[in-house]
Structure formats: structure tokens, C-alpha cells
Amino acid sequence: xxxxxxxxxxxxxxxxxxxxxxxxxxxxxxxENKRTSAWIGILAALGADAVSIxxxxxxxxxxxxxxxxxxxxxxxxxxxxxxLSFGILADPLAAMMVVVVCSVSALIQFYSLxxxxxxxxxxxxxAFISLFTFSMLLLVLSPNFFQTYVxxxxxxxxxxxxIGHYFKRPSAAAAAKKAFIVTRLGDFPFLVGIGxxxxxxxxxxxxxxxxxxxYTAGLVSVGGLFVMSLLVFSGAVxxxxxxxxxxxxxxxxxxxxPISALIHAATMVAAGVYLxxxxxxxxxxxxxALAVIATLGALTSVMAAIWAVxxxxxxxxxxxxxxSHLGLMMFGLGVGAYSAGVFHLFTHAWFKAxxxxxxxxxxxxxxxxxxxEMGGLGRRMRWTAGTMLVGCLAAAGIFPFAxxxxxxxxxxxxxxxxxxxxxxxxxxxxxxxALYMFRLxxxxxxxxxxxxxxxxxxxxxxxNGIILLPLVILAVLATVAGFWxxxxxxxxxxxxxxxxxxxxxxTANAIAITASLGSAVLGVVVAAVFYWPRxxxxxxxxxxxxxxxxxxWAHNKGYFDEIxxxxxxxxxxxxxxxxxxxxxxxxxxxVDGLADGYQLVALYLRRLQSGRVQGYAVGLFAGVIVIAVxxxxxxxxxxxxxVAGFAK
Amino acid sequence: xxxxxxxxxxxxxxxxxxxxxxLAVVMLRNIVRSAVALIACFFMVAWLYLMLSADFxxxxxxxxxxGAIPVLIVFxxxxxxxxxSDTSAPDSNDRPWAALVGGGIFLLLVAVLVPASWKFGDWxxxxxxxxxxxxxxxxxxxxxxxxxxxxLVVALxxxxxLARHEGSDTT
Amino acid sequence: MTYxxxxxxxxxxxxxxxxxxxxxxxKRNAISLLISVEIMFNSVSLALAAFARFGYNEVQPLAGQAxxxxxxxIAAGEVAVAIAILLVIYRQRATVWVDExxxxxx
Numbered sequence: 035x036x037x038x039x040x041x042x043x044x045x046x047x048x049x050x051x052x053x054x055x056x057x058x059x060x061x062x063x064x065x066e067n068k069r070t071s072a073w074i075g076i077l078a079a080l081g082a083d084a085v086s087i088x089x090x091x092x093x094x095x096x097x098x099x100x101x102x103x104x105x106x107x108x109x110x111x112x113x114x115x116x117x118l119s120f121g122i123l124a125d126p127l128a129a130m131m132v133v134v135v136c137s138v139s140a141l142i143q144f145y146s147l148x149x150x151x152x153x154x155x156x157x158x159x160x161a162f163i164s165l166f167t168f169s170m171l172l173l174v175l176s177p178n179f180f181q182t183y184v185x186x187x188x189x190x191x192x193x194x195x196x197i198g199h200y201f202k203r204p205s206a207a208a209a210a211k212k213a214f215i216v217t218r219l220g221d222f223p224f225l226v227g228i229g230x231x232x233x234x235x236x237x238x239x240x241x242x243x244x245x246x247x248x249y250t251a252g253l254v255s256v257g258g259l260f261v262m263s264l265l266v267f268s269g270a271v272x273x274x275x276x277x278x279x280x281x282x283x284x285x286x287x288x289x290x291x292p293i294s295a296l297i298h299a300a301t302m303v304a305a306g307v308y309l310x311x312x313x314x315x316x317x318x319x320x321x322x323a324l325a326v327i328a329t330l331g332a333l334t335s336v337m338a339a340i341w342a343v344x345x346x347x348x349x350x351x352x353x354x355x356x357x358s359h360l361g362l363m364m365f366g367l368g369v370g371a372y373s374a375g376v377f378h379l380f381t382h383a384w385f386k387a388x389x390x391x392x393x394x395x396x397x398x399x400x401x402x403x404x405x406x407e408m409g410g411l412g413r414r415m416r417w418t419a420g421t422m423l424v425g426c427l428a429a430a431g432i433f434p435f436a437x438x439x440x441x442x443x444x445x446x447x448x449x450x451x452x453x454x455x456x457x458x459x460x461x462x463x464x465x466x467x468a469l470y471m472f473r474l475x476x477x478x479x480x481x482x483x484x485x486x487x488x489x490x491x492x493x494x495x496x497x498n499g500i501i502l503l504p505l506v507i508l509a510v511l512a513t514v515a516g517f518w519x520x521x522x523x524x525x526x527x528x529x530x531x532x533x534x535x536x537x538x539x540x541t542a543n544a545i546a547i548t549a550s551l552g553s554a555v556l557g558v559v560v561a562a563v564f565y566w567p568r569x570x571x572x573x574x575x576x577x578x579x580x581x582x583x584x585x586x587w588a589h590n591k592g593y594f595d596e597i598x599x600x601x602x603x604x605x606x607x608x609x610x611x612x613x614x615x616x617x618x619x620x621x622x623x624x625v626d627g628l629a630d631g632y633q634l635v636a637l638y639l640r641r642l643q644s645g646r647v648q649g650y651a652v653g654l655f656a657g658v659i660v661i662a663v664x665x666x667x668x669x670x671x672x673x674x675x676x677v678a679g680f681a682k
Numbered sequence: 683x684x685x686x687x688x689x690x691x692x693x694x695x696x697x698x699x700x701x702x703x704x705l706a707v708v709m710l711r712n713i714v715r716s717a718v719a720l721i722a723c724f725f726m727v728a729w730l731y732l733m734l735s736a737d738f739x740x741x742x743x744x745x746x747x748x749g750a751i752p753v754l755i756v757f758x759x760x761x762x763x764x765x766x767s768d769t770s771a772p773d774s775n776d777r778p779w780a781a782l783v784g785g786g787i788f789l790l791l792v793a794v795l796v797p798a799s800w801k802f803g804d805w806x807x808x809x810x811x812x813x814x815x816x817x818x819x820x821x822x823x824x825x826x827x828x829x830x831x832x833x834l835v836v837a838l839x840x841x842x843x844l845a846r847h848e849g850s851d852t853t
Numbered sequence: 854m855t856y857x858x859x860x861x862x863x864x865x866x867x868x869x870x871x872x873x874x875x876x877x878x879x880k881r882n883a884i885s886l887l888i889s890v891e892i893m894f895n896s897v898s899l900a901l902a903a904f905a906r907f908g909y910n911e912v913q914p915l916a917g918q919a920x921x922x923x924x925x926x927i928a929a930g931e932v933a934v935a936i937a938i939l940l941v942i943y944r945q946r947a948t949v950w951v952d953e954x955x956x957x958x959x
Binding site for chain 3: 686687689690693697700701704705707708713716717720723724727730731733734735736738739742743746747750751754755757758759761762773774776777779780781783784785787788791792795796800801802803804805806811814815818819822823826830833834836837838840841842844845
Binding site for chain 1: 874877878886951952954
């Protein structure tokens with residue numbers, strides 16, 4: 035048995051090859067055939083998933099760190115002490131992440147069979163999902179910064195392609211561009227950071243860097259480490275949509291809904307958190323950087339959670355929920371709760387995919403994304419409503435669903451810090467998470483279906499099995515996934531994926547659990563009071579009117595888009611004014627005086643610019659002669675005879 | 683007469699013919715005649731190759747320069763009919779300048795090349811160099827050799843794409 | 854005895870090159886320009902072949918000839934592409950007179 039498990043590592047290249055092959059086959063061979071292409075993508079993801087699970091089980095049986103060069107690319111560039119290589123890394127963290135990526139990708143592709151039926155660019159869509167999966171796997175399985183960066187950029191490109199799937203729609207094209215450019219703002223510092231690491235340590239391999247304790251060996255000053263960490267973290271800020279680069283993620287839902295699920299659950303945004311986890315040696319060497327990560331994460335998380343409460347678009351709510359949860363993961367990683375942060379990444383993948391696919395199911399039926407045009411869907415779409423409820427419970431962190439355990443682990447770590455600001459923020463995050471999730475659920479699934487023009491509520495019916503099957507599977511996972519890291523499980527998540535020494539068995543922090551669960555339940559209750567028609571005691575409308583500024587602030591996502599716009603516009607204006615002054619007073623005065631003179635000269639000079647190539651060629655060859663003669667004269671020190679060889 | 687003298691006479695005849703035909707190429711007003719002179723010029727250069735024991739180059743020159751390229755050029759002349767009929771002014775106004783620059787280049791080259799102290803090697807007296815050249819091409823110059831083949835394919839495709847009539851991609 | 858040395862060939866080569874330059878600068882017909890360029894190619898090949906013959910060494914025997922061969926191959930490709938470009942220009946502007954093709958003039 036142990037042998038059988040050990041063999042799994044020899045097949046890890048299949049995890050990379052299958053999605054890539056699927057992508058190439060789809061584009062090259064089966065492009066005309068929609069169904070075949072889709073199934074190739076699904077089967078490739080399933081195959082990769084099977085190998086991943088095999089690897090994960092092997093890792094579970096015996097955690098180990100293994101690294102393989104990737105065939106021909108194993109020594110990609112090699113001169114001097116400069117090595118760039120591609121490889122495959124097997125360790126608990128990678129094994130866990132690979133399973134998440136492959137599973138979510140497979141489920142989403144299966145779901146898309148139905149969701150994308152009849153859409154334009156069907157095969158293109160599946161092909162890019164396969165490429166996206168491959169890129170993410172390349173990143174996850176990367177043993178060094180270089181390969182990580184390659185995967186990183188590939189993920190960025192794929193997200194661009196998929197968010198812009200409906201590229202004929204200007205808003206989708208703009209959103210794709212925004213996602214790409216905003217994440218690039220983070221990618222560039224990341225690249226600089228990688229360069230910094232290389233020129234300090236002459237090494238990019240994660241394992242070599244950590245096992246030789248290079249970060250802490252005093253090769254780099256404390257300030258240098260801090261800068262290095264922040265540069266690398268910048269990449270994560272961009273990809274994982276942390277403040278202040280969070281603005282791209284809500285717009286990214288211009289893509290098809292399953293793509294949002296893929297981006298939000300397993301691939302794009304997870305990359306940032308994964309990077310922080312992967313390079314945690316670097317961050318842990320710099321307490322200042324960890325503090326920055328924790329603060330930014332907490333800030334992002336609580337802001338996004340508040341904004342989510344004031345959104346009307348079902349996907350936008352879930353998108354802000356993602357930002358909030360990513361912030362929470364960063365928060366956890368920042369406060370040193372490594373296992374907890376990674377564990378939240380793991381559980382979040384399931385329930386966020388579930389929430390997005392559920393939202394997709396609703397959108398597929400209703401053809402609208404505005405929650406106020408929905409309502410009362412619970413009776414007509416029982417499965418969707420039920421699975422969405424599981425997703426909401428998990429996201430809100432209600433016992434015993436997945437989100438509860440991971441969120442609780444982070445909460446425990448935060449409470450142990452005894453930092454009042456962090457504790458308050460953590461409680462606020464939990465409260466608002468529950469509030470916006472259940473606001474969504476109550477508004478969409480309870481009460482009466484809002485009547486729109488030319489819309490008959492009776493025609494609302496449940497989506498078919500292809501859409502429901504992934505929902506049910508994800509709902510089951512969102513329910514049980516959390517038990518892996520539950521405090522009462524002996525060999526749980528934190529004993530599998532951890533940083534540094536093997537941790538002590540965790541003792542449940544009773545205060546943390548109470549606070550976490552209490553605030554979550556409070557959030558649900560508040561949501562019910564406002565939005566569940568049966569329990570409605572307060573009108574949300576009057577409240578938003580009374581506190582209009584607060585509502586507007588949250589509804590407009592903190593005005594960040596506007597702030598950025600104004601910032602750059604104002605900056606441009608200032609530069610423009612200065613330039614104008616300079617232009618009018620200095621340059622013009624100077625130029626006006628010279629202009630006449632130039633005009634006079636130009637009258638003669640412009641005859642040279644005949645546009646005839648031959649005229650230029652004459653000048654060229656004449657120039658060659660002149661230069662050669664000059665070189666002969668000066669090169670010989672004036673002794674022409676020596677040059678010509680006469681004086682041998 | 684020794685073989686050296688014979689060789690010298692042959693060289694002067696061929697070299698003279700080369701230069702005269704090359705001059706004819708640039709002097710003749712009719713472009714078709716100029717193309718015919720070009721064939722003669724390339725033919726003569728081929729003989730110069732033979733005098734340098736470069737027998738493979740000799741064949742290549744005959745096949746490609748004296749054979750294929752003039753055919754292409756003649757085709758080009760025929761396709762651009764105006765250049766055949768319109769012999770009004772084949773030379774540009776820059777002609778004196780061109781003569782000056784051309785002469786200058788010649789003088790410069792001769793002044794540098796001829797008196798330069800070259801490092802001479804020992805010619806092993808090979809009867810033919812084809813076998814040796816072939817060996818060199820697949821050993822020393824294997825990569826450039828392959829690259830050349832790629833380049834030729836690219837040039838071929840590029841030429842086809844360029845010269846194709848627009849809107850005729852249905853054929 | 855050998856009366857003919859490297860210098861003789863180089864002079865022929867230089868002459869060919871200069872004639873090519875003259876043609877390139879003085880002719881109006883684009884095809885004539887192409888022909889002139891071919892003459893210049895030939896002059897260089899000739900010089901290389903002469904170097905191969907008179908500067909023979911065992912380290913890299915016949916390097917000059919190999920280069921000359923490459924030049925011939927490249928020239929063949931160059932002619933094909935150049936003539937294709939020429940035909941396109943002729944099709945669009947109905948001229949092969951280079952002084953009428955003043956695309957580079959602003």
C-alpha cells in the first residue's frame with residue numbers, strides 16, 4: 035500500500051500535462067466539435083484530479099518534500115550561477131492545493147456544459163479554462179520563484195481572456211483590461227522582488243532558500259528583508275485583490291459566472307494567498323512585513339464585508355465576499371496562523387465555488403443579476419436554494435459548516451494576540467459576512483418574486499441536473515471539508531500543513547469560538563430582521579435613507595474607483611498645468627525666436643528629405659567613405675603609409 | 683609557357699570579362715539587355731570560382747546565379763511591363779554623385795585591401811574542395827546550415843504571401 | 854610560378870562591388886537596383902572564396918567557401934522576397950521607378 039502511494043509522485047507530471055494537452059487538442063483538433071471539446075476538458079481535469087488525490091493521499095500517509103525536474107525544462111537556463119528551471123514540487127501544501135484546483139476546475143467545466151450551452155465561443159471558453167487550470171497548476175507545483183512567476187503571468191493572461199469572454203461587450207472588455215492592468219501593478223514589484231532575492235541569495239528555489247535558512251542568515255539587513263517581503267507581497271496584493279488593488283475583482287464578474295467561480299475559488303485569487311504561504315519563510319523572517327500583511331488583510335476584509343452589504347448585484351455581493359475572505363486569509367497568515375490561513379483557503383474554495391455556481395444557476399434562470407428582481411425563488415428552485423443555503427452558512431461561519439472551522443482557527447490566533455483592534459475587526463468581519471450572505475439568501479429565495487416587465491414568475495423553474503450535480507457535490511464538500519481542521523480531530527489539517535516545527539495539538543479557544551459564532555449568528559438574525567419577509571421588523575429602506583452617506587459609501591465600494599480616477603486625473607492636471615506654464619513661458623519664448631531662423635535653414639535643408647531612397651543611399655555610401663578615410667587617418671596616428679601596408 | 687603564365691592570362695581574360703559585363707549591366711539603357719549582361723557577369727564569376735578551386739561554388743553559382751536568379755529577374759521585368767517599354771530615362775539625376783561614390787568606394791577598397799599584410803595559409807593543393815566543404819557544412823556549420831533552410835522556407839512563404847493577389851485566398 | 858595572388862582577386866571583387874554601388878545609386882528601375890545588389894553579393898562571395906583559397910588553414914578549412922555558399926542561399930531568398938515586394942508595389946502604384954515611390958517622404 036505504501037509503495038502504491040509512493041508511486042503517485044512519479045505520475046505528477048500528468049497533472050500538468052493533461053490540462054495543457056486538453057487545451058492544445060481543443061484548439062488544434064476538436065475546435066469545430068463543441069461537445070467533444072468540452073468533454074476533453076472535463077476528462078483532462080478529472081484525470082489530473084485523480085492523480086492529485088492519489089498524491090494527496092500519499093502525502094497524508096507520509097508527509098514529505100519531493101522535487102522533480104520537469105523533463106527537458108528541468109535545466110531551462112543554465113549559465114554561470116544563473117539557473118532557471120522548471121520542476122514539480124510535492125509537499126503537503128502543494129498536494130492540497132492541486133486537489134482543490136483540479137476538483138473545482140472539473141466541477142466548473144461540467145457545470146459549464148449546460149451553463150454555456152448555445153453561447154458564442156463555447157470551445158474557446160473550455161480551451162481557456164484548461165489553459166487556466168494548467169497555469170494555476172504550474173504555479174502551485176512550482177519549486178522556485180521563477181516558475182511561480184511564469185505560472186503567475188499565465189494565470190493573469192488566462193483571467194484576461196476569460197473575463198473578456200464576451201469581448202464584444204465594451205464593459206467586459208474594459209473589465210478584462212482592468213483586471214490585467216491592476217494585477218500588473220502588483221506583478222511588477224513581484225518581479226523586482228524576485229530579482230532582489232536572486233541577486234542577494236543567488237537562488238530561487240523555495241526549498242533551498244528555506245532549508246539553508248538563507249533569509250535569516252544575515253545576508254540581508256532587516257530593512258532589506260522588509261522591502262523584499264513587501265515586493266513579493268505586492269504580487270499577492272494584486273492577484274488576491276487586496277486593498278489597494280482590490281478594484282479589479284468586482285468588475286471581473288463581467289466574465290461568465292463559472293469563470294468567476296474558477297477565479298474566485300481556485301485559481302487567480304488563490305494564487306496570491308498561495309504565494310504568501312509558499313514563501314512564508316521570507317515573510318516570517320520579517321516581522322514588519324507580517325504586520326503589514328495582517329493589517330492590509332484585516333482592512334481589506336472588513337471593508338469588503340461592509341461594501342458587500344450594500345450591493346444589489348448577486349455576483350458583486352459574492353465577489354466582495356471573496357475579497358473579504360481573501361483578506362481574512364491574509365490576516366490569518368499575517369498574524370502567524372499559517373495553518374489556519376491556508377486552511378481557510380482550502381475551505382473557502384469549496385463554498386465560494388458553490389456560491390458562485392449557485393448564483394450562476396439563479397442568473398441562468400432569471401436572466402438578471404439584480405437581487406431585487408428576484409425573490410421567492412426558494413419554492414421554485416429548491417435544490418439551488420438548499421445548496422446556496424449551505425454555501426451561505428459555510429461562508430458566514432456557522433457551526434458545523436466548513437467556513438466555521440477555518441474562520442474559527444484564524445479567530446483563535448487573532449484572539450491570542452490580545453490586540454484589541456484586531457479582535458474588533460475580526461468580529462466585525464464575521465458579523466458582516468453573515469449579514470451580507472443571508473441578506474443575499476433572504477432577498478433572493480424568500481418572499482415574492484418581483485414582477486418585471488414581460489416576466490412571468492411561474493416560468494421560473496429549477497435548473498437541470500448538469501447544473502445541480504456540481505452544486506450538490508460542492509455543498510457536501512462545503513459541509514464536511516471543515517472537519518479536517520476541526521480542533522477535535524487528532525491528525526488534522528494543522529498537523530498536515532504547518533510552518534516550522536510541528537505544532538502542539540490545538541486547544542479550542544472558547545472565547546474565540548463564542549465570539550465568532552455569536553457574531554455570525556447575530557449577523558444572520560440582523561439579516562433576517564431586515565430581509566426575511568416572515569420576520570421582517572425593520573425596513574432596510576428607511577435605514578439606508580437615514581444613514582444615506584454610510585450607505586452610499588458602501589454602495590459605491592468606498593468610492594475607490596472614483597478616488598483612483600480622480601487621483602490620476604488630478605495628477606495629470608497638475609502635470610499638465612506645469613507643463614503648460616513651462617511651454618508658454620519658456621519654450622514658446624525660446625522657440626518663437628528660433629522658429630524663423632529654422633524656417634530659413636529648413637528652406638534649404640528640406641530638399642535633402644526628398645523621400646527618395648536612392649538619395650539617402652548616396653549619402654549613406656558617401657558617409658561610409660568619409661568614415662573609413664577618417665578611421666584610416668586617425669587610426670594610424672597619421673601614418674597613412676603604415677596603414678596602406680607600404681611600410682611593413 | 684608555364685602553367686602559371688597560362689593561368690595569369692586566363693585570369694586577366696576572365697576578370698576583364700567579368701568587369702566589362704558588370705559595367706554593361708549598369709550602363710545599358712534597356713533593362714532586358716542589362717539582364718542578359720548580368721547572366722554573362724555571373725557566368726564569369728563562376729569561372730573565377732573555378733580558378734580558386736571552389737568547384738562546388740562554381741556549380742552553385744552556375745545553377746543559382748547564372749540560372750535561377752536571372753530567370754526570376756526576367757520574369758519580374760515581364761510582369762512590370764512598363765519597365766520594358768519605358769526606356770526614357772533609366773538613370774536618375776544623382777548619376778554623377780553615384781559615379782563619384784562608386785569610384786570612391788573602389789579606390790578605398792583597393793587602397794585598403796591590396797597593400798594590406800594578409801596572413802597567407804598553405805594551400806594543400808586540393809584538386810577539388812567539394813568533399814571538404816561538405817564535411818565542413820555538416821560539422822562546423824551544421825546549425826547555420828539548418829537555419830539557412832528555415833530561412834529559405836520563410837522567404838518562400840513570405841514571397842508567396844506577398845505576391846498573391848488580394849482576395850484570391852479562396853483558390 | 855604563380856603570378857596571380859589574392860590581391861588580383863580582391864581587386865576584381867572591389868571593382869564588382871563599386872560597379873554594384875554605382876548601379877544601386879544611379880538606376881531608377883527597382884529591378885535594376887535588385888540586379889546591382891546581386892552584383893555586390895557576388896563581389897563579396899568572390900572575396901570570400903579568394904580568402905578560402907589563399908588564407909587556407911586546417912583549423913577552419915574553407916570557411917570562406919562556406920560563407921560564400923550561405924551568401925548564395927540567402928541571396929536566392931532575398932531575390933524571391935524582393936521581387937514579391939516589387940510586384941506588390943507595382944500592382945498598387947503601377948510603377949517601378951524608385952523616384953516615384955517616395956513613401957518615406959513626410
